[in-house]
Amino acid sequence: EVQLVQSGAEVKKPGESLKISCKGSGYSFTSYWIGWVRQMPGKGLEWMGIIYAGDSHIRYSPSFQGQVTISADKSISTAYLQWSSLKASDTAIYYCATLRDVTTHFDYWGQGTLVTVSS
Amino acid sequence: NFMLTQPHSVSESPGKTVTISCTRSSGSIATNYVQWYQQRPGSAPTTVIYEDNQRPSGVPDRFSGSIDSSSNSASLTISGLKTEDEADYYCQSYDSSSHVFGGGTKLTVL
Secondary structure, three states, rough: OOOEEEOOOOOEEOOOOOOEEEEEEEOOOOOOEEEEEEEEOOOOOOEEEEEEEEEEEEEOOOOOOOEEEEEEEEHHOOOEEOOOOOHHHOOEEEEEEEEOHHHHHHOOOOOOOEEEEEE | OOOOEOOOEEEEOOOOEEEEEEOOOOOOOOOOOOOEEEEOOOOOEEEEEEEEOOOOOOOOOOOOEEEOOOOOOOEEEEEOOOHHHEEEEEEEEEEEEEEEOOOOEEEEEO
C-alpha cells in the first residue's frame, strides 16, 4: 500500500526557519516525483513545486520560486519542504503527493502538515 | 500560463446528477490531461478522475469525466448523488512546466 506520512503540525514565529517532511512507503520512492501543494485557510489548492526522488531534479512554481526550498533524501525515502524565514502569510496546510511523471496527476496524497506562523 | 475556472458552488438533491465545469482560459483543454480531486472537510484531497476520464480503483462509476474542445472545458459528472459526495472538487491540468489547479467547487447535497 502506497503511503505518504507527513510530519506533525508546527507553530512558529515570523522570521523563524522550518523544514517539514514527507516519508514515502509501499512503492519505489526513487521512481516517482513528489509534489508539494499549499492550501491556505479556507482557500483552494496551489501547486508549489515537484522533485524527482531519483535524482532530486526540481521544478518550482513561479509563485514559489525563491520562497521555499524542496529537497529529498532517497536513502530514507523522504522529501522536504523548507523555509528560511517564515511569514504570517505562510500559515497553511501543506500536502505532499506522488506523481508518476512530471506531467501526470497527483496520485497519492499525504495527510497534510498544518503550519501556523504567528507572533 | 493559463487558468482553470470552476463555479464556486453547486447543489443538488440525493439521487440526482450534477455536473461541475472547469474552463481553461488559454490554450486547448485537449493539450494536457485534466484531473479531478475530491476533498472532504478536514481531509486531504483524493483523485476521483485522472487523464480526463479515468477512474482510480475504488472510485465508483457514478463519477465520470469528459472534455469538450468547443467550450474548452472539462466536466466532472456525479450521478446518483449521495450525501457522502458532499465535498470540494478541484480540477487540475499541466502545461509549460506548471501544474494548475482550478479554484474549487463546493458541492452541497441536500
